Amino acid sequence: MTFLGMPARAPRGVGHLRGDQPFPAAAREALANSQLRRNVGHATTTIRGKSAAVIGELPDWQQLREAGSAIKADVMARLPELLKQLEARVTEAGGVVHWAADANEANAIVTSLVRATGSDRVIKVKSMATQEIGLNEALEAAGIAAVETDLAELIVQLGRDKPSHILVPAIHRNRAEIREIFLRAMPGVDPALTDEPRVLAAAARRYLRETFLSTKVAVSGANFAIAETGTLAVVESEGNGRMCLTLPDTLITVMGIEKVLPTWQDLEVFLQLLPRSSTGERMNPYTTMWTGVTPGDGPQEFHLVLLDNGRSAVLADSVGRQALHCIRCSACLNVCPVYERTGGHAYGSVYPGPIGAVLSPQLTGIEDNASLPYASSLCGACFDACPVKINIPELLVHLRNQAPHPAAERAAMAAAAYTMDHPKLYAAAQRAAKLARIAGRRGQGLPRPLSGWTAARDLPELPKETFRQWWAKR
Amino acid sequence: MNNHSTPAPLRPEDDSGAGSSRDLVLGRLRAALGDQRPAPAEVPRAYQGPAGAGDAHRLAENLADYHATVHHCSTGGIAAVIDRLLAGRAAVVPPGLPEGWLPPGATVLRDDGHLTHAQIAAKDVVITAAAVAIAATGTIVLDASLDQGRRVLTLLPDVHVCIVHTDQVVASVPDAIARLEPGRPLTWISGPSATSDIELDRVEGVHGPRTLHVLLVT
Ligand code: SF4
Numbered sequence: 001m002t003f004l005g006m007p008a009r010a011p012r013g014v015g016h017l018r019g020d021q022p023f024p025a026a027a028r029e030a031l032a033n034s035q036l037r038r039n040v041g042h043a044t045t046t047i048r049g050k051s052a053a054v055i056g057e058l059p060d061w062q063q064l065r066e067a068g069s070a071i072k073a074d075v076m077a078r079l080p081e082l083l084k085q086l087e088a089r090v091t092e093a094g095g096v097v098h099w100a101a102d103a104n105e106a107n108a109i110v111t112s113l114v115r116a117t118g119s120d121r122v123i124k125v126k127s128m129a130t131q132e133i134g135l136n137e138a139l140e141a142a143g144i145a146a147v148e149t150d151l152a153e154l155i156v157q158l159g160r161d162k163p164s165h166i167l168v169p170a171i172h173r174n175r176a177e178i179r180e181i182f183l184r185a186m187p188g189v190d191p192a193l194t195d196e197p198r199v200l201a202a203a204a205r206r207y208l209r210e211t212f213l214s215t216k217v218a219v220s221g222a223n224f225a226i227a228e229t230g231t232l233a234v235v236e237s238e239g240n241g242r243m244c245l246t247l248p249d250t251l252i253t254v255m256g257i258e259k260v261l262p263t264w265q266d267l268e269v270f271l272q273l274l275p276r277s278s279t280g281e282r283m284n285p286y287t288t289m290w291t292g293v294t295p296g297d298g299p300q301e302f303h304l305v306l307l308d309n310g311r312s313a314v315l316a317d318s319v320g321r322q323a324l325h326c327i328r329c330s331a332c333l334n335v336c337p338v339y340e341r342t343g344g345h346a347y348g349s350v351y352p353g354p355i356g357a358v359l360s361p362q363l364t365g366i367e368d369n370a371s372l373p374y375a376s377s378l379c380g381a382c383f384d385a386c387p388v389k390i391n392i393p394e395l396l397v398h399l400r401n402q403a404p405h406p407a408a409e410r411a412a413m414a415a416a417a418y419t420m421d422h423p424k425l426y427a428a429a430q431r432a433a434k435l436a437r438i439a440g441r442r443g444q445g446l447p448r449p450l451s452g453w454t455a456a457r458d459l460p461e462l463p464k465e466t467f468r469q470w471w472a473k474r
Numbered sequence: 475m476n477n478h479s480t481p482a483p484l485r486p487e488d489d490s491g492a493g494s495s496r497d498l499v500l501g502r503l504r505a506a507l508g509d510q511r512p513a514p515a516e517v518p519r520a521y522q523g524p525a526g527a528g529d530a531h532r533l534a535e536n537l538a539d540y541h542a543t544v545h546h547c548s549t550g551g552i553a554a555v556i557d558r559l560l561a562g563r564a565a566v567v568p569p570g571l572p573e574g575w576l577p578p579g580a581t582v583l584r585d586d587g588h589l590t591h592a593q594i595a596a597k598d599v600v601i602t603a604a605a606v607a608i609a610a611t612g613t614i615v616l617d618a619s620l621d622q623g624r625r626v627l628t629l630l631p632d633v634h635v636c637i638v639h640t641d642q643v644v645a646s647v648p649d650a651i652a653r654l655e656p657g658r659p660l661t662w663i664s665g666p667s668a669t670s671d672i673e674l675d676r677v678e679g680v681h682g683p684r685t686l687h688v689l690l691v692t
Contacts, residue, residue, distance in 0.1 A: 005498075005501035005502060005504065005505045006502060006505060007502045007503075007505055007506040008502060039673070042673065043673070057610075059522075060520070060521040060522045063518070063519075063520040063521035063522075064521045066518050066520065066521075067517055067518060067519055067520070067521055070516065070517040070518055071517050074517060076507075077507070077511060077513065079503050079507070080500050080503045080504055080507075083499075083500070083503075084500070093657070098495075099495040099496040099498075099499050099500075100495060100499075101495050101498050101499055101502075105495060149681075150671070151669045151671040151672070151680060152669075152671035155671070170671055170672075174673055175672050175673055178672055197672040197673065197675045197677045198677050198679075200672055201669055201672070201677045201679065201680050202679075204680065205679070205680055205681060208681065209681075212681070213591055213592070213595065226656065229656040229657065231656045231657075237667070237668050237669055237670070237680075238667055238668065238669045238671075238680035238681050238682070239629065239667035239680055239681035239682025239683075240680065240681045242625070242629050242661065242681070242682060243629065243681055243682075245625075246625045246626050246629055247591060247626065247629075257499070257503075264651065264656045265651060265652075267651055268523075268647050268648040268650075268651040268652075269521070271647050271651075271662075272521075272647050275611075279670065281540075281664070282536060282540075282610065282611040282612060282613075282664070283608070283611035283612065283613045283647075283662065283664040284664065285540070285663065285664050285665050285666065285667055285668045285682070286661065286662065286663060286664075286667070286682060287660075287661070287662035288625075288659075288660070288661055288662075289656070289659070289660040289661075289662075290659050290660075291656060291657050291658075291659075294618070294658070294659050296587050296624060297618055297624035297625055297626075297659050298624070298625055298626075298659055306499070308499045308502065308503075312499065312502035312503050312505075312506045313506070315503060315506035315507065316505070316506035316507075316508075
């Protein structure tokens with residue numbers, strides 16, 4: 001039995017934190033898909049450039065990162081108190097606060113709230129938390145249709161696909177593929193649809209307008225929640241967020257408990273950090289902030305669901321807890337050489353890339369995502385890019401020490417990730433590993449940077465096969 | 475004493491009487507932090523704080539960069555600019571929008587709080603004031619005051635005309651945060667609705683107004 005007060009992992013059998021196969025196997029499939037690699041490479045390169053330009057406009061960027069990092073550390077230290085304060089403020093402002101220990105409970109709460117409205121359909125604005133808990137599937141099982149309203153989520157939903165990037169979930173689809181998906185799956189679409197992005201966006205606008213105006217319940221996530229004032233904030237681009245947060249009678253927001261911020265003033269830090277490191281904009285087109293219920297303006301019924309689902313277990317690890325500082329900007333994905341080659345699906349969880357490699361195993365327990373901490377070359381680019389200075393490499397090493405792998409396998413996985421970061425080494429590694437075995441000595445003669453691995457006692461125990469053979473077999 | 479009962483939950487006094495999941499989650503979090511709570515960190519706020527008045531030219535540049543159309547005029551010239559922008563189209567306006575901003579003879583529906591979503595959506599244009607504008611980011615913020623109206627007004631029409639007085643322009647995000655009232659519904663707008671979901675190409679106009687005009691009034 002679970003004793004009250006024991007931090008708990010996210011339960012199995014619900015939600016999307018565990019992949020169908022370990023990272024190396026999934027990555028191998030992705031590596032074979034050159035279209036995917038091109039799409040992802042183009043997208044990450046573009047965002048990196050935009051982001052660097054607008055970050056360069058702020059002379060105090062490093063000070064903002066320092067502040068963001070410290071605010072998040074403070075939040076973790078005072079999480080129970082801040083959540084109770086948030087609950088009190090939201091309640092005073094006319095909202096209703098619910099607590100969900102895990103995905104099953106959150107899904108049950110939302111389902112019963114929707115049922116109580118009598119609606120059999122909800123509109124949704126992109127939310128990692130509701131993907132994490134598998135809310136759409138739970139609603140569908142209860143006979144409630146969940147309509148994703150982000151263009152990218154719509155592409156994913158119509159394509160019966162999975163999101164591959166935190167910020168741009170359809171990053172793996174190009175315009176021609178998107179046109180095909182719309183023609184095939186969008187009711188009432190103009191058969192003369194072209195693959196111009198503007199035309200595709202207009203098709204989505206027409207398709208969703210009626211749904212926005214006629215649906216009585218919306219489900220959202222939240223980027224920030226202010227304990228001091230009870231204010232919730234959603235940051236977005238397309239206006240579908242505003243539609244969901246403004247038009248329906250009932251709004252249900254599902255929020256991971258780590259999203260709370262102490263003070264209103266803290267927003268001045270995060271509203272500078274997030275857009276510039278996320279979409280590479282000075283500010284995203286729309287941000288909506290609301291506090292409980294405002295008579296005559298927006299939803300007159302507001303529910304806030306506070307979700308644990310493994311977060312308490314992450315908090316219990318004094319090194320690992322910094323993964324909870326994440327503001328889901330996706331900068332670490334965009335700079336990651338491994339992500340760039342594998343795309344997001346290989347990570348198995350809704351949280352891909354470097355942050356996924358350290359967050360998913362902690363939410364589920366390391367045994368359910370044991371290979372993810374190896375999905376990195378430890379190059380450190382993610383640490384440098386992270387607006388709240390999460391030391392992802394430190395976390396990766398910390399988690400590798402907990403991952404139940406034979407030493408040789410661990411070394412091989414780590415080295416494989418490293419070579420993905422250094423394409424020329426990919427081929428060299430094959431020869432080098434062979435040489436090392438032939439030499440019969442501890443990796444002597446390995447070229448840099450593989451020579452770094454000679455220090456690891458594991459290397460001579462490498463499987464009696466080449467990296468590529470090893471990789472191919474995974 | 476009954477040895478068969480389940481162990482009493484860790485239930486600090488101040489949480490008693492609340493739902494069990496609340497107790498469960500809060501109890502887990504306390505256990506996770508342990509007895510030796512990490513000391514609350516001092517937050518170093520060495521970044522640039524509020525800097526006061528903002529540069530209207532910078533605002534105009536940043537608005538234009540995100541494809542909003544900027545018009546400069548005097549208070550007396552507002553109606554004429556709006557007349558040109560309306561070009562005969564019907565507009566919906568919030569209850570407190572100054573009458574003097576509206577061109578004589580314009581077809582204007584004033585929101586009394588009872589317009590239906592369909593009635594608002596049927597208008598091509600919405601005209602509002604703003605609460606504050608941020609030069610560094612090219613952002614206008616609406617706070618649902620009477621001259622800006624409830625949030626739905628600026629959401630459904632395809633064209634948003636927003637009147638900003640230069641004394642409402644602040645330098646940076648910290649200035650805006652300091653000026654705004656958190657309890658009000660707030661909408662931060664930086665350019666027209668946009669998506670970059672298709673191959674990272676920025677496309678204006680998905681669900682919100684596809685055109686944003688900002689009148690900078692001196
Ligand atoms: S870990 Fe840092 S860089 Fe990665 S998504 Fe989270 S906040 Fe962004």
